Amino acid sequence: MEERKVLLIEDEPNIIEAIRFILSRDGWRVDTHSDGKSAVEAVRERAPDLIILDVMLPNRSGYDILNDLRGAEETHDVPVLMLTARGQTKDRELAERLGASRFMTKPFSNREILETVRELVG
């Protein structure tokens, strides 16, 4: 069985470490990227099975990146799990409209994120 790849786009080192810990234990290969500007290229290079995308990134917003991903053919169908620390309704609506597969508000429980990831790729 091929190793499943997750690309985590996030800029908080402690959160990266936490998610990497959780997912790698479940057998995922976790790549990380922490800059907004080059995020789309990173996705193309790595061709992940799943993307975990933070909204508040340096230089570029997660929404813009999502929009680009959904607009390009090769990344159009990749599941995207959006994470945000701004838990307002309009943020969720915006994410759904742009084509996010799931939307989660920080702080999340480890089990919750693991199950969501499994669900999206399984």
Next chain:
Amino acid sequence: MAERGEPLFLARDSYRQRRLADAARLLPVLGVVLLLLPGFITITVDAIIYIFSVWAALIVAIGLMSRHLARRGPLDDADNALGDDGER
């Protein structure tokens, strides 16, 4: 214009008064024309009779007009607010 208290249609009386004023303005013009004509009458006695006849007629005409013009109040233009002055 209506708020200036000027009725749109004047009473028959005021209307006649205005036309009378018009006539009073025209009469001297008529007089000038008639009194410049004797220059072309060659026979002196005829000219004398003509001049004095026109003269007498003018006196009677202006006499009749003036009596009516001066009958009411001050000698303002009955319609000075509504444009007779504007013509000039």
Next chain:
Amino acid sequence: MSFDLLALVCASYVIGLFAIAFWADKRAEAGQSSWLNSPLIYTLSLSIYCTAWTFYGAVGYAARSGMEFVTIYLGPTLVMVGWWLLLRRLVRIGRTQRITSIADLISSRYGKSNLIGVLVTLLAVVGTMPYIALQLQSVTLSFDVFSANPGEGLNQTAFVVAAGLAAFTILFGTRNLDMNARHHGVVIAIAVEAVVKLVALLAVGIFVVFILAGGPGSMMDVISASPIAEQSIRPERWTVLIALSAMAFICLPRMFQVMVVENYDERHLATASWAFPLYLFLMSLFVVPIAAIGLNVLPDEANPDLFVLTVPLEFDRDALALLAFLGGFSSATSMVIVAAIAVSTMVSNHVVMPIWLSQRQGGATVSGDVRSVVTLSRRLSIAGLLALGYLYYVFSGGGGALAAIGLIAFTGMAQVMPALVGAIFWRGATRYGAAAGITVGFTVWLWSSFLPSFGAGGIISADVFENGPFGIGMLRPQALFGIDGLDPLVHAVFWSLLLNTFAFCLVSLLTLPTPLERLQGATFVNVFRYSENAPGWTGGAAEAEDLLMMSQRILGGREAQDLFISEAQSQGKEGYLPDVTPAFLERLEREMAGSVGGATAHAMLMQITGGEAVSVEDLIKVADEAQQILEYSSQLEAKSAELGRTADQLQQANEKLVALSVQKDGFLSQISHELRTPMTSIRSFSEILMQGENMSSGERQRYSQIIHDEAIRLTRLLDDLLDLSVLENGQVTLNERSEMLDAILDRAIAATATPEQYIEIQREPPMEAVPLFTDGDRLAQVFINLISNAGKYCDAEEPKLQIEVHMLDGRRVVDFIDNGTGVPPDVQKVMFEKFARGTDHRAAGGAGLGLAICREVMKRLGGDVIYLPDREGSAFRVVLPEARQAAA
């Protein structure tokens, strides 16, 4: 009939006139003047148009030129018939503006300009002088007819007549200073004389037609057979003479005097409009018959100008001849009296008074009785005018036919006509236009009509007549511009009035009127809209007492006091000093204008009130209907503009609210983010620790450390938030005390000294020894923030921070400059805002509130913190509090 008897009758007649005039004045003073103010008297007073020239001269004129004489009556007839067009306006203007003379009218209209007044006065004097000479001549000649030794002592007779007329005029013409109070005595005397001359002429006419000729029918035959029938009418002279006499009827000073100044009720014009033409009609009815019979029965050398007298004498009708003599005498005297009054008023008001006033700088307020000056100047003017007339008579040698002299005078006065018509019909007419027109017309008249009247070789030499001055043929007096062959009169009238009108219009179009002119122009042209009052005074600093003192000298003590008391009462005040309102000044000026003329009255009030002229608001007040509508619509516009502004303000307020709301949302979502981020790590790692059995102790240690660090970060964030909230709401309590700047810096540096963020700090201790009075802990907080920022962000290999203290524009400043690359421009703009951070989050470690707090702290302390964009590295400047620093 003896000459002595004639002299006796004459004297009795004059005494009778004196008595009537005296009696009328008494009646008027007693307030019983109602019938003196009747339209009949007004009409009869207009008959001063018919002078001795008319009385004697018309017959002579008819004998020489046939029907042409009648033009002199047809002009005035047409003016009276057209009274609704012109005279009605003139009389209304005269009454509302308290006009004293034609010069006053013209000067008032053209901005109360005295220059124009002087010009018209000059014209009037020069034009009246030959006219008076004409009257003296006719009276003298008529005396001579009865004289035992014809041709002797003519000049003495003329002198006696002139002196007698001067005495009568001075006595009755200057009794009352206020011209608008009207000369009842003079007017009634003139009316009596009008009846006498009409009756006399009619009597002679009836005698001629019905007794000598035997009825109207045979009279016509006599006329047809006489030389008169051979005189055909010359159309160009006919037209010009009608026009000329019409103009003269309006412009002659004496006609203006009786028609406008002495007018009591403008409705009298309605009666005069037919009655006066009737009078003229009757006056001219028998002129041709008398002339025809005279030519028939009298010897060829007989003077036709005296047929009215000589025909009855020829048939020994002494009584009729005496009546005719009295008629001629009446014609001459009434004309001279009124002309002298009118012209002397002009001379006094437009020449003497202005000179007198200008000689007494400081003006009428100082001292002296203006009334006596005015009266004296008027009396001297009357005497002077009659003296001039007498001299003209003597030096012209009584030459020329009567009618010719009369026409010259007519042409002279007609030069006022363009300016007069412009005054009442054209708002665009200006004083320069009027002055130019009158000057040009006057000059052309002098050259082509007045001076030639002394005959070739008189004042103008025969050579000039023939070849022009200095041989310039274009300027020959009776053939201007080389146009030859015109009748001299037609020539003079044509050129003078044409050039006059041309100059008047052209200059008016090219020049700008003063505000006062525009105001007067609007008042005159629209007299039937604004006849109530003519605004002109905008109030001012005039004291009521000064005004009263001056008015007493002009109006007379009791009259002035009555005026002031009545004004004070109408203002609801006790006593005799009213408030000096613009309305009161206007009224006072009008009253005074009645005594000394518009220009002088205006000038005198100007001296007292400080000469504030007419404001733009006043002009708007008299503006016509369109302007009022304009004003109304501009008010509407202003209102809608105001509404627009209010709407804009609402819009702005709304935008601010929206922006605030957006800001608040942004702030909340920022706080949410800043709080949730550390909480995410804490929750995640604590869950890992709770479940995790498969981990090394090193891992366990590390995850616990992360949880600890993030908890501290959370705490710091909450501390900062609370701090900022307190600062922003102004609830912070400052703990101010005296402290040294270097001590505070020492504390701040000590607090930031951590091994991870090492930065070399360079200081200048001597400059730092500054005493301060401030909250040292808060200031240290700011310094700590700036120093730790430098430690965090300085990207140099060997980070250094320079702390410089110096004075700048009287303020002490502390600069923190590092040797890194500095803050990027886009961040500079926002870095003092809450949650604004540079790109590198992790290095910051804070929540992005540091600089926002620094700025709030410094503002509370009375200083500031700014970024210096033009330095090598990051450079922050702390401006220290000012007042406290001094207080220390």
